[in-house]
Amino acid sequence: MAIALLRRLAGAAPVPVFAAIGTGMRAAADDLFLDRRLTRANSIRHARILLVAGPVREADQDDIHRLHDQMLHPRATLWWKANAGPDFAEPTTWDEDDPVAALEAIHRALIDGTRDSEPDTLPNEPPNPWRGKGDYGQGGEGMMGGTPYGRPMAMTDDDLRDGLALDAYTAPFGPFLPMLPPGLKLSVTLQGDVIQTAELLRPPFPQAKSADGTVHALRALARFLPILGLDAHAVRCLDAARFLSAGTPIELTKIRQLLRWSGALAAIPPGIGVIEGADVRIRVERWLAALDESQPGTFEDSATTSPLKSARLVDLLRGREWSEAILIANSFDTETMIALAPVEAEDAEADDRDIEDENRMDHEGHGAGHPPEAHAHGAPGA
Amino acid sequence: MTQVLATLVLPLVLLGGIALAAVLDRAVPALVAGRSLKASFVGPITVASSWAVAQTGGTEHPDKVNWILAPILYFTLAAIGLSVVPFAPGVVAADLDSGIVLWGACESLTVVAVFLHGWSANSPLPLIGAYRYVAIGLPAMLLSMFVLIAAALPAQSLAVTDIVEAQRSVWNIVRQPAGFVLFLMLGLSLSLRGPFDYADPYDLVGGTTAEISGTARLTWWLARLAMLVSVSAMTATVFLGGYLGPVLPGFVWLVLKTSLVLVVLVCAGEVFARLPPDRMMNLIWLALLPLSFLMLVAVGVELLLWG
Numbered sequence: 304m305a306i307a308l309l310r311r312l313a314g315a316a317p318v319p320v321f322a323a324i325g326t327g328m329r330a331a332a333d334d335l336f337l338d339r340r341l342t343r344a345n346s347i348r349h350a351r352i353l354l355v356a357g358p359v360r361e362a363d364q365d366d367i368h369r370l371h372d373q374m375l376h377p378r379a380t381l382w383w384k385a386n387a388g389p390d391f392a393e394p395t396t397w398d399e400d401d402p403v404a405a406l407e408a409i410h411r412a413l414i415d416g417t418r419d420s421e422p423d424t425l426p427n428e429p430p431n432p433w434r435g436k437g438d439y440g441q442g443g444e445g446m447m448g449g450t451p452y453g454r455p456m457a458m459t460d461d462d463l464r465d466g467l468a469l470d471a472y473t474a475p476f477g478p479f480l481p482m483l484p485p486g487l488k489l490s491v492t493l494q495g496d497v498i499q500t501a502e503l504l505r506p507p508f509p510q511a512k513s514a515d516g517t518v519h520a521l522r523a524l525a526r527f528l529p530i531l532g533l534d535a536h537a538v539r540c541l542d543a544a545r546f547l548s549a550g551t552p553i554e555l556t557k558i559r560q561l562l563r564w565s566g567a568l569a570a571i572p573p574g575i576g577v578i579e580g581a582d583v584r585i586r587v588e589r590w591l592a593a594l595d596e597s598q599p600g601t602f603e604d605s606a607t608t609s610p611l612k613s614a615r616l617v618d619l620l621r622g623r624e625w626s627e628a629i630l631i632a633n634s635f636d637t638e639t640m641i642a643l644a645p646v647e648a649e650d651a652e653a654d655d656r657d658i659e660d661e662n663r664m665d666h667e668g669h670g671a672g673h674p675p676e677a678h679a680h681g682a683p684g685a
Numbered sequence: 686m687t688q689v690l691a692t693l694v695l696p697l698v699l700l701g702g703i704a705l706a707a708v709l710d711r712a713v714p715a716l717v718a719g720r721s722l723k724a725s726f727v728g729p730i731t732v733a734s735s736w737a738v739a740q741t742g743g744t745e746h747p748d749k750v751n752w753i754l755a756p757i758l759y760f761t762l763a764a765i766g767l768s769v770v771p772f773a774p775g776v777v778a779a780d781l782d783s784g785i786v787l788w789g790a791c792e793s794l795t796v797v798a799v800f801l802h803g804w805s806a807n808s809p810l811p812l813i814g815a816y817r818y819v820a821i822g823l824p825a826m827l828l829s830m831f832v833l834i835a836a837a838l839p840a841q842s843l844a845v846t847d848i849v850e851a852q853r854s855v856w857n858i859v860r861q862p863a864g865f866v867l868f869l870m871l872g873l874s875l876s877l878r879g880p881f882d883y884a885d886p887y888d889l890v891g892g893t894t895a896e897i898s899g900t901a902r903l904t905w906w907l908a909r910l911a912m913l914v915s916v917s918a919m920t921a922t923v924f925l926g927g928y929l930g931p932v933l934p935g936f937v938w939l940v941l942k943t944s945l946v947l948v949v950l951v952c953a954g955e956v957f958a959r960l961p962p963d964r965m966m967n968l969i970w971l972a973l974l975p976l977s978f979l980m981l982v983a984v985g986v987e988l989l990l991w992g
Binding site: 306309310312313315316317319339342345346348349351373375376377414454472474480481482493495496529530531532533534535536538539542557561564565566567569570572624625626627629630 | 715895899957960961
């Protein structure tokens with residue numbers, strides 16, 4: 304009785320969906336979550352449905368699998384305008400513009416038990432056999448380091464910031480981590496929350512850019528503000544962007560006011576992510592200026608003015624604390640991000656593969672099989 | 686007898702407060718986002734049900750015991766903290782001579798509860814959330830000690846009841862308005878909220894909650910709300926005269942004042958931006974802590990000269 308009531312109530316809850324966004328679908332996926340019938344799960348652990356939106360690269364299929372297997376039961380996957388992976392038996396696909404009804408139907412079926420939860424797609428075993436070394440066969444040296452069973456262990460190393468030898472930990476992040484541009488996959492070495500080194504594994508997916516500067520600025524703000532804890536402001540920006548895209552004029556004064564009161568600009572540390580003399584704060588100021596109807600034509604995005612040949616994202620992130628790094632990564636539009644994360648010639652690609660292989664050996668366990676240590680972080684996939 | 690009454694009322698206050706906080710947590714963001722409030726009342730119930738029927742997963746080799754205990758400890762600390770708050774004259778569950786010290790202990794142990802929650806997951810992003818919270822939480826707790834001592838000085842007692850009675854002439858919010866604001870900041874930090882949510886933020890995909898789901902998520906959510914209620918009641922008691930007020934019964938005054946503080950905290954959590962941790966650390970250590978100490982000195986001098 305009580306369980307039946309709980310199930311009925313649960314069926315009426317917004318559908319928790321994790322979006323793995325592919326090429327050209329970022330804006331559509333962002334808009335999708337404006338619908339109150341859905342709620343965006345930032346961690347795959349919080350989701351009941353994995354929504355693969357748009358085509359992804361062949362290399363990303365592995366991450367999709369690992370994401371999928373970290374999702375708890377009952378679970379399902381919807382491929383929205385996307386190429387379903389070969390290991391998904393009878394995938395549910397959706398090629399129309401609005402998948403909300405399909406997501407709702409899947410959710411209801413999962414809750415009332417008329418749809419079976421999807422099984423794991425990867426074997427539940429460590430990514431590599433025991434390769435222990437060290438005094439106790441645990442990994443690197445002493446009680447630390449190494450990659451026993453393919454799981455990376457932290458190892459003491461010098462710190463960039465103050466020279467204190469703390470535990471360095473290397474892990475891949477992306478390509479579907481919600482607070483990084485879709486497709487971007489980095490191998491990051493962290494000491495605490497300070498990035499010691501970052502290496503590009505895969506660049507972000509290309510996305511369509513709005514021709515309207517105001518809409519572009521609103522969408523950029525909507526992605527940036529949640530990092531500062533301003534989720535409701537972000538929803539307001541996204542709502543406004545959608546109205547403007549549809550040709551409905553909308554008053555933006557209130558948004559500018561709310562953002563001024565929030566102290567968002569003051570919260571951004573000065574001097575981070577500097578490119579062409581503009582740091583993160585200046586780029587955000589430009590977005591805000593684009594919302595000011597009294598000053599038409601003031602919008603100017605860094606990507607449109609510079610080819611950014613010499614700058615690299617990984618250099619901008621080095622030595623930054625995690626929050627600052629995420630602010631930097633979200634202060635550029637996709638075109639600029641792709642320019643900052645160049646897929647270089649064959650040599651680099653070969654290196655890239657090496658790094659990936661190494662990481663796979665190190666971390667595949669992240670999803671290799673079970674949710675286990677499936678670090679929600681890059682919930683590897685994530 | 687009154688102690689038994691207070692002990693019986695305490696869970697009701699906690700439950701009512703949690704319900705109010707859950708609704709406000711949906712209504713306030715909807716207002717800021719310029720959307721309708723329609724789903725604010727039913728939303729918390731359906732979402733909580735959704736969590737209740739979801740599977741509770743796990744990572745590889747988590748610290749299972751502490752993972753389960755952390756939300757229980759967090760919730761318990763909220764309840765113990767609330768136990769020193771007098772609901773009406775003489776009606777208090779734990780009428781201690783050093784009630785404010787017990788509250789301080791609950792504040793400090795909250796850091797432990799949140800840290801354990803992030804630590805136990807055996808996963809990097811929850812762990813970063815845990816360490817971050819300790820880094821910000823510790824100086825925030827230090828700051829609150831100065832604020833609370835300054836509030837206790839006029840009463841010349843560490844008993845919360847005495848602190849309320851000492852406000853019959855003038856509320857502490859008038860005596861030390863900056864202390865009130867600082868204590869609100871502490872409230873945001875204790876309940877992991879908005880500008881002080883360094884444990885469970887978006888940039889860490891939910892921080893200490895990144896790996897939890899199902900009932901584990903539900904209990905953590907309830908514990909956070911319980912702490913919000915507890916710190917709101919404490920703020921109302923220490924700065925707004927607690928149960929003191931004309932015409933209406935003391936308990937009603939306390940509920941009204943607690944609700945007001947709760948609304949302010951939820952709004953502040955939604956409206957103000959969160960600084961990156963480094964920047965916040967500098968702000969607390971270099972500006973807010975010295976400010977709280979100066980306030981303590983100012984209250985001391987005032988009492989020496991005119992008290």
